[in-house]
Amino acid sequence: MTVRTRFAPSPTGYLHIGGVRTALFNWLFARKHGGTFILRIDDTDAGRNVEEALAPILSGLRWLGIDWDEGPEVGGPCAPYFQSERAAGHRAAAERLLAGGHAYRDYARPEELDEERKAAQAAGRPFLYSRRFAAFTPDDAARFEAEGRQGVVRLKMPREGTLVIDDAVRGRVEFAWDREQDHVVQRADGSCLYHLASVVDDHDFRISHVIRAEEHLSNTPRQAFIAMALGYPLPAYAHLPLVAEPGSRTKLSKRKLAQYLKNPDFRQVAEHGTRIAERIGLAPEADTFNPVIVDFYREVGYLPWAIDNAMALLGWSYDDKTEFFSRDELVAAFTLERINSSPASFDPKKLWSVQDHYMHALPVDDKLALMLPFLVKAGLVDAPATPGQTAIVRRVIEASGDRLKVAGDILAYADFFLVEEPPMDPKAVEQKLAKPGVAGLLGRYADAIRGVASFEPGPLEEATKAFAAAEGIKLGDLVHPVRVALSGRTVGPGLYDCLAILGAPRALERLERARAQAG
């Protein structure tokens, strides 16, 4: 069987983390079976600024390595891949539905339908349209039109029997036909609605497996009905568990950001990212820049595969211990059978730890290539970076080790090496510098290391320990003020690394300058 899957986003202007998971699973399944992964743009609704609203979605998928074999910008045998450009086919399908007696023109006004709905509700029985404004003959239609009514095309859903779907995730799911509504598939102006368009396009694209979020499970009967009425074979269905809010089982939504921010883990990740974004001049708006949206991770410097790997673990698992997969490993390991059926809440901290894992394993050269652009954007190095700057940054990366969790973290670790007078954190000054005797201590320490033959971590450590011993003080009582003197803050790479990277002249100059603020 030829596997063809699709991801069909509507151009909303952003790529949602839940969408990523859906796209990823479709992609994985296609790759696993040597099939085809198709990207279709479901833009049947309004269509204004489609191009602009589409850009973040395409670039987001590309960044994540979720490449599509057919779709926008790459084309393919089933083109066009924009639903709005396939309207003729949708209309033809609506005609066939009508001709086959599987749909009818309906002239009910919305308020008339509402009345029926309310009456049914009041009577405590499920609503089922009376079809009293259905035009089953041309005469009916003419009569209704004479009344000034406009006709839409409605599905003539069966009112007895059941539909059985064999869902790859959920197993057998049964629906009673008499609970399904006569949904509108074509408006009076001739434009077709999503469900019709989607079924027709899926068939035209020869989609073999419809892999989508659980929210579509309830839509399946009407889509299956359309497909059957049109004589299409049904695709295999796999309904993925919803990606839920942090610490909840409610569907994750971009709109409820303020609420998610109350979750400490979520807030921590969001604030960390915002801090980085601000330093590279992004002035992000919380509305479009937050951990629910893929651009957030890209701007802040996460590794795309870390996102993919983390998302793969949302609702899917391989076994009881394997968590990290290379691309090939994941493709090989992935199966629909091991998708979970209960909702999975999105945990930004878990994603963070996966990111940590991959950043940890990244070679220094790769880190350098990733991080340099952040320093350029922040104005801390030239574009392109000079060899001298590059050398410093490389040493900072080496010295910082696992402290750099995302590429953007380099800003907080490299900045004080790259500017002549780093800002002094008032709190750090107060706690470590403004103590009695510190000024004198810094002066004597400067003299002590001035004579170090080789200004490198090893010799510096020796000299520093010897100095502390000679002074009769604990190493910490020396190291802390020196660190603040050099960097302006209390955290950073190891002190001997800081000294060495700075170099003797600048280090001594900073020690001297800091004495003015010391006690």
Add this chain to the structure above:
RNA sequence: GGCCCCAUCGUCUAGAGGCCUAGGACACGGGCCUUUCAAGCCUGUAACCGGGGUUCGAAUCCCCGUGGGGUCACCA
């Protein structure tokens, strides 16, 4: 409200009748290391929604509750 789905540590999950005094990961607590912050190492707390069945035996199968979620548009 109707229909549908779901139900194991706070979170992601393993578990397809005995291997379960329920395993792993994240988070959290404690300890070690240590010049800070990370990392690393050791260690701890923590779960089968409830009730009935079936069975020699149930986290696993069935039923009923309860709880949560999704969906019921001339949105996608």
